[in-house]
Amino acid sequence: MFFGWRSAVLLCAVLVIIPITVALAQSALNRAANRTLALLLLVLVGVITPWMIGFAGFYDQWPWLTFLPVALPLFVPPLAYLYAHALMHGRWPPRARLALVPGAVHFMVMFAGFCLPLAMKQDWADASAPWINAAVAIGLVTGFIAALGLLAREFRRYAGWLGDQRSDDARFATRWLARAIAALGLLFAGWAGFELVDLVHPLGYEGLMPLYCGIAAVTVFLAIEGWRHAALPWPAMAQDAPDAPTPPTPPPGGHDWAALGARWQAELRVAGVWRESDLTLARAARLVGTNTSYLSRACNEGLGVSFSTLVNRMRAEAVAEAMAVAPAVGLLDLALATGFASKASFNRAFAERFGTSPSAWRRSLGS
Missing domain, CATH: 1.10.10.60 (Homeodomain-like)
Known part of the structure; x- marks a missing residue:
């Protein structure tokens, strides 16, 4: 094993992210949103883990780690959307768990490979890698596009609703949410680009290192800023029931x-x-x-x-x-x-x- 600078860079990011993830998972305020962010951070740590340990020679030293089911990027787009939705609505949307199905399928495929006898792992890895990588790349690009579209739509709705309901809308961290969406947008665009290029022209471990450094940087940003804003009050966007008797029936010409x-x-x-x-x-x-x-x-x-x-x-x-x-x-x-x-x-x-x-x-x- 050789613990070089690449592994050290990723490990430094992980050591920052993990304590914040634990703290977010235990936060009593904005519980749905903070736990979703904690889960997103954990998934992103899992995504960079194979590169962190791979550059350190873990797979050469312990080949049974092949197919270790920790890198599950298909969970990232839906969890990013669900975090923002939980901040704005106080909960996940109905049937939200369906969006996690592709990630769950990917986990099951990886887990099945991980459980294979060591003698069969390399043959299965050689046979399955092309179609698994292609399916994940296509799923990621599709998920990124859908998540960004939904995030932009929900943010516009929430900002408009907040302006109609509160006189203090600037206090409710919409700037943080806008920055988080922008950071995720940059991450998604770069990630999708690397995935598509890697499909056509495999980049290898060293060629993909800039991507995983970028993932680590954005994850650290989301962790630190998410924790800083974890306790801010976020009014849940919902239809308000009338809080005073409804005025009389409008005149024939309608209300002025x-x-x-x-x-x-x-x-x-x-x-x-x-x-x-x-x-x-x-x-x-x-x-x-x-x-x-x-x-x-x-x-x-x-x-x-x-x-x-x-x-x-x-x-x-x-x-x-x-x-x-x-x-x-x-x-x-x-x-x-x-x-x-x-x-x-x-x-x-x-x-x-x-x-x-x-x-x-x-x-x-x-x-």
């Missing part, structure tokens, strides 16, 4: 959503509830005596903005007014006092409302 939106906006402004950093659509609907569906339609169809944008505009306007009367107070203090949860969300909302940054607006007041 613009008028209702203007009226309810004025009521919310007077009540000052926009100062609550965790204000929700449900609470706002109760305050104006309607239900979430009507208030959401009044915002989107009547005023042309989401509930989140409406509330953050009120907050930005309040900060602009406060700048004029309290020029010595810091911008962040003003932002937090009016309900913004972070400097980033404040700067974004202020620029959207006034077309300039808060600091530039303050300078213009002094000129």
Whole structure:
């Protein structure tokens, strides 16, 4: 055996990933999502393990390790999607386990080969490797395309829903989810490319090393960032039941959503509830005596903005007014006092409302 730099690089990644995987599996918050991420990390560690031990000469020293059923990449695309789905919905989708069937079949094939007598293993490996590798490559590419499409669709839906339901949507780590999807997209694209090239022109152990270094790097990123965001509150995307009596039957011409939106906006402004950093659509609907569906339609169809944008505009306007009367107070203090949860969300909302940054607006007041 020779434990060279290639094995050392992959082993360093594994030593970072494994403790985080154990911690995620035991996390009480966001349990479905964190356990799914732990399972995904474990699968990715399994994928790089044959290369880690192979470069160290394990297979030469112990040939019975042939067909060791730890590299199961067909589990990666569905688990990546299921992790994101569990964050956004609090659970796996119905019949989600069906997406794991290709990975399970691959495991059974590998396990059957692993259980063969040593004398038969090499013959079976030579006979089966071409069609197993081809099936896995095709399954991976197909799985990557399907997973990325589903991830992009679900993320757009969740971001839109969060904007309609919460005034503090920036607090709920959608940026982390966007970065995770982007990292997975890069991994999937590179992985699919290597698999397709390897089908036509076998790259061998050394030729595939860049791929497995990339897998290790992305896995470390997902582990560290996933743990950092493991305890953040993620509202589950679901249909809200009406939280106030449904208003009377609409007039023959239908509701005037613009008028209702203007009226309810004025009521919310007077009540000052926009100062609550965790204000929700449900609470706002109760305050104006309607239900979430009507208030959401009044915002989107009547005023042309989401509930989140409406509330953050009120907050930005309040900060602009406060700048004029309290020029010595810091911008962040003003932002937090009016309900913004972070400097980033404040700067974004202020620029959207006034077309300039808060600091530039303050300078213009002094000129």
